[in-house]
Amino acid sequence: MQSTHIQASRDAGHRLRFWARDNLFSSRPNTTLTVATIATLGLVAYFLVQQDFFDLDFSVVEVNRRLLFVGRYPQSEEWRLWPPLWFAFILGGFSFGLWARLSRRDVLWLGAAIVFILALLAHGENGGLFGGAAAAAALAYGMGRWVRRDHRSRSRAAKLAALGWAVLIPFTVLIIVAFGGVKPALWGGLMLNVMLATIGIAVGLPLGILLALARASSLPALKGVATAIIEITRGGPLIAWLFIARFVLPEFLPDALNTDVIVNALVIVSLFTGAYVAEIVRGGLQSIPPGQIEAAHAVGLGTVNTTVFIVLPQALRAVIPALVSQIISLWKDTTLFSILNFTDALGGAQAAIAQADFIGRQKEVLLFIALAFWSVAFAMSRLSQRLERALGIGVR
Amino acid sequence: MSVLSQGLQPRSLTPAALWRRRRTRRYLLQAVFLLAVGLVVAYLIAQALDLELDFDFLSGPGGFSISHQWLTDYVATDSRLAAYTTGIVNTIRLVLIGIVLTTVIGVLAGIARLSSNWLLSRLASLYVETIRNTPLLVQITFWYIAVFLELPEIVENRNLFGALYFSNRALALPFVDSDGAFGIWLIFLFVGAVSAWWARARLLRGEEATGRTLHATPVALLLFAVIGAVGFLATGFPLAADVPHTSVTPFGIRTIDGGLQVTPEFAAILVGLVLYTGAFIAEIVRGSIQALPRGQSEAAAAIGLSAYQRMILIILPQALRIMIPPLTNQYLNLTKNSSLAVAIAFPELVFVGTTIINNIGHAVPVFILIFATYLALSLVVSVVMNALNRRVQLVGR
Numbered sequence: 001m002q003s004t005h006i007q008a009s010r011d012a013g014h015r016l017r018f019w020a021r022d023n024l025f026s027s028r029p030n031t032t033l034t035v036a037t038i039a040t041l042g043l044v045a046y047f048l049v050q051q052d053f054f055d056l057d058f059s060v061v062e063v064n065r066r067l068l069f070v071g072r073y074p075q076s077e078e079w080r081l082w083p084p085l086w087f088a089f090i091l092g093g094f095s096f097g098l099w100a101r102l103s104r105r106d107v108l109w110l111g112a113a114i115v116f117i118l119a120l121l122a123h124g125e126n127g128g129l130f131g132g133a134a135a136a137a138a139l140a141y142g143m144g145r146w147v148r149r150d151h152r153s154r155s156r157a158a159k160l161a162a163l164g165w166a167v168l169i170p171f172t173v174l175i176i177v178a179f180g181g182v183k184p185a186l187w188g189g190l191m192l193n194v195m196l197a198t199i200g201i202a203v204g205l206p207l208g209i210l211l212a213l214a215r216a217s218s219l220p221a222l223k224g225v226a227t228a229i230i231e232i233t234r235g236g237p238l239i240a241w242l243f244i245a246r247f248v249l250p251e252f253l254p255d256a257l258n259t260d261v262i263v264n265a266l267v268i269v270s271l272f273t274g275a276y277v278a279e280i281v282r283g284g285l286q287s288i289p290p291g292q293i294e295a296a297h298a299v300g301l302g303t304v305n306t307t308v309f310i311v312l313p314q315a316l317r318a319v320i321p322a323l324v325s326q327i328i329s330l331w332k333d334t335t336l337f338s339i340l341n342f343t344d345a346l347g348g349a350q351a352a353i354a355q356a357d358f359i360g361r362q363k364e365v366l367l368f369i370a371l372a373f374w375s376v377a378f379a380m381s382r383l384s385q386r387l388e389r390a391l392g393i394g395v396r
Numbered sequence: 397m398s399v400l401s402q403g404l405q406p407r408s409l410t411p412a413a414l415w416r417r418r419r420t421r422r423y424l425l426q427a428v429f430l431l432a433v434g435l436v437v438a439y440l441i442a443q444a445l446d447l448e449l450d451f452d453f454l455s456g457p458g459g460f461s462i463s464h465q466w467l468t469d470y471v472a473t474d475s476r477l478a479a480y481t482t483g484i485v486n487t488i489r490l491v492l493i494g495i496v497l498t499t500v501i502g503v504l505a506g507i508a509r510l511s512s513n514w515l516l517s518r519l520a521s522l523y524v525e526t527i528r529n530t531p532l533l534v535q536i537t538f539w540y541i542a543v544f545l546e547l548p549e550i551v552e553n554r555n556l557f558g559a560l561y562f563s564n565r566a567l568a569l570p571f572v573d574s575d576g577a578f579g580i581w582l583i584f585l586f587v588g589a590v591s592a593w594w595a596r597a598r599l600l601r602g603e604e605a606t607g608r609t610l611h612a613t614p615v616a617l618l619l620f621a622v623i624g625a626v627g628f629l630a631t632g633f634p635l636a637a638d639v640p641h642t643s644v645t646p647f648g649i650r651t652i653d654g655g656l657q658v659t660p661e662f663a664a665i666l667v668g669l670v671l672y673t674g675a676f677i678a679e680i681v682r683g684s685i686q687a688l689p690r691g692q693s694e695a696a697a698a699i700g701l702s703a704y705q706r707m708i709l710i711i712l713p714q715a716l717r718i719m720i721p722p723l724t725n726q727y728l729n730l731t732k733n734s735s736l737a738v739a740i741a742f743p744e745l746v747f748v749g750t751t752i753i754n755n756i757g758h759a760v761p762v763f764i765l766i767f768a769t770y771l772a773l774s775l776v777v778s779v780v781m782n783a784l785n786r787r788v789q790l791v792g793r
Binding site for chain 1: 422
């Protein structure tokens with residue numbers, strides 16, 4: 001017993017030594033690299049410690065929890081946020097279980113980030129609701145994994161999940177806005193970023209598909225107009241477009257449509273996303289061999305039926321990774337709304353930094369915001385990688 | 397099929413037959429579509445006619461000052477066009493320096509990610525995965541208000557080796573200072589470069605003809621260095637090291653003079669842009685290298701090339717062919733993302749443009765100007781990269 005224990009630890013030591021030799025000190029240049037890297041890291045760490053960089057105090061985030069998460073959203077209407085949040089958590093967990101398989105390292109990183117965010121967030125009355133949502137998500141993840149066991153239940157579950165995602169956005173908007181709800185002008189914090197990204201993609205995706213089809217069309221009028229819209233939209237940076245939403249669009253819209261700067265900005269963001277989605281989908285359309293279309297015509301399908309049932313499903317499937325990275329990029333770009341003085345997560349962060357109680361606590365607030373955006377974006381990119389492999393894209 | 401249907405067509409078309417014809421329906425559909433588009437455009441133009449559309453306001457005095465000047469000397473009494481031009485110059489400076497630095501960082505990180513050195517590849521992955529999945533604006537804000545504005549006050553006189561000063565008003569790096577003879581020395585350098593190029597080509601041809609090693613590259617470098625050194629002596633040392641130093645004015649205020657001075661705004665936007673774009677370029681570089689068949693690297697190892705030679709002579713030139721189109725995209729992204737500098741009040745073109753709008757309105761012409769500028773910048777980047785692409789594709793094909 002004792003001897004095997006010593007044996008095992010000696011083996012572990014051996015293994016570590018061999019591993020270090022193979023991966024860190026395999027040759028003279030390799031050893032030099034390792035030593036140089038460690039030296040540089042040490043220097044950077046020394047400098048950061050000297051500058052008190054690791055003297056972190058996250059109480060600024062705890063105090064400004066509301067500001068960072070919902071901005072100026074009225075407290076009395078907060079109950080409207082919980083059903084969509086629960087719905088999204090459960091759906092997210094289920095989809096991950098169904099489609100993705102996280103490596104142990106991914107779980108570690110993501111789990112650490114989420115636990116950190118929840119620890120700052122889930123205090124007092126919100127604690128149970130957030131904890132419950134997280135537990136439900138974990139449960140749904142397990143269910144997703146379990147449902148994967150055979151083909152039939154798996155495809156049925158996939159349909160259910162797809163339906164859930166399709167319903168989620170209208171459901172959320174309805175619950176928040178309907179029956180004397182909260183106007184978009186009062187949305188704020190991370191919630192505003194989530195709403196901007198989801199509405200932007202929900203409108204931008206169909207718009208982009210239509211634009212791509214028009215651009216690929218053989219009708220010169222459609223093709224010309226679509227090309228002009230796409231190229232002009234992609235010509236300038238998003239921030240210039242957002243300034244247009246504030247300075248120019250109100251002059252052009254009839255009064256009935258001219259309610260809110262944020263609605264104008266949403267229209268512009270959707271158009272912007274649509275133009276980028278269109279170029280992605282166009283790539284997918286071009287990857288469909290002409291034989292597919294000819295075969296569809298040969299079995300008697302018309303132009304519309306060929307497009308909807310033959311071309312689009314294959315084209316969209318081929319560009320899923322690119323579409324996901326477009327969604328991630330939109331998610332990150334929603335922070336630009338802070339430049340227009342909206343209290344989104346970054347705008348809330350800037351307001352928190354300006355408070356007299358927390359002078360010098362910029363780092364903590366910004367690191368927290370960065371982490372919140374990172375965990376969503378990282379989870380989506382991992383999901384996309386797995387989906388890519390599961391669908392066999394690029395592997396033929 | 398079309399011949400057949402033409403043959404079967406009746407002479408005179410009834411309305412129903414006319415409707416069934418594919419061509420008629422295509423024309424009708426397009427006519428309806430164009431009518432709808434035309435109505436929208438007509439409405440927009442009708443609304444636009446009420447707005448100020450002329451560009452005359454550009455000749456009026458700007459009335460605001462611009463904090464960052466480089467090759468320009470705009471003052472508040474100059475025209476708004478001059479202010480806008482200053483903004484363009486600031487954008488171009490940012491984009492040019494940014495593209496060079498981000499390429500270096502991106503290529504290094506991309507290669508490091510594939511390194512057999514565990515520590516280095518982990519470090520590169522950490523860099524790519526954290527930076528790529530975090531919003532650029534958050535990063536720029538972080539660099540600005542949590543790093544560069546948090547540097548010590550100028551009175552603390554913090555420096556590294558007495559040559560690199562850092563304060564929250566400016567970073568001062570050692571640089572070189574040139575005098576009037578610098579231009580003449582540049583001619584020497586040019587002559588040196590041309591003759592080194594010529595000598596190298598000649599020696600390489602000799603190597604190929606005889607099979608003997610003539611050390612083409614070292615000889616060429618030596619020739620370049622000798623001609624450069626002779627020129628340097630002949631023109632009487634046209635360059636001098638310009639090390640920053642601090643001084644205290646009679647009023648007791650400490651200032652940093654000399655060297656290359658970088659403001660916190662410029663440093664923040666540059667570091668943010670370079671690191672962010674670099675993470676994407678690293679992924680492109682990694683993907684392009686992995687797309688090459690393994691046999692390339694193995695064959696290079698088999699004929700005895702070192703790891704460095706394999707990378708420089710065999711892998712990178714081939715990977716470059718795959719790399720350039722997505723790289724062009726990243727350079728265009730960097731150009732457009734430079735507009736995020738408005739968030740930290742670095743006066744690039746969108747910042748100057750919106751300042752003009754805030755002062756006197758005229759939003760539509762200003763945005764036309766901004767979009768035209770970005771279009772021009774994007775075209776320049778695309779043209780240069782496409783030329784490079786053609787050149788790379790031609791070599792060895």
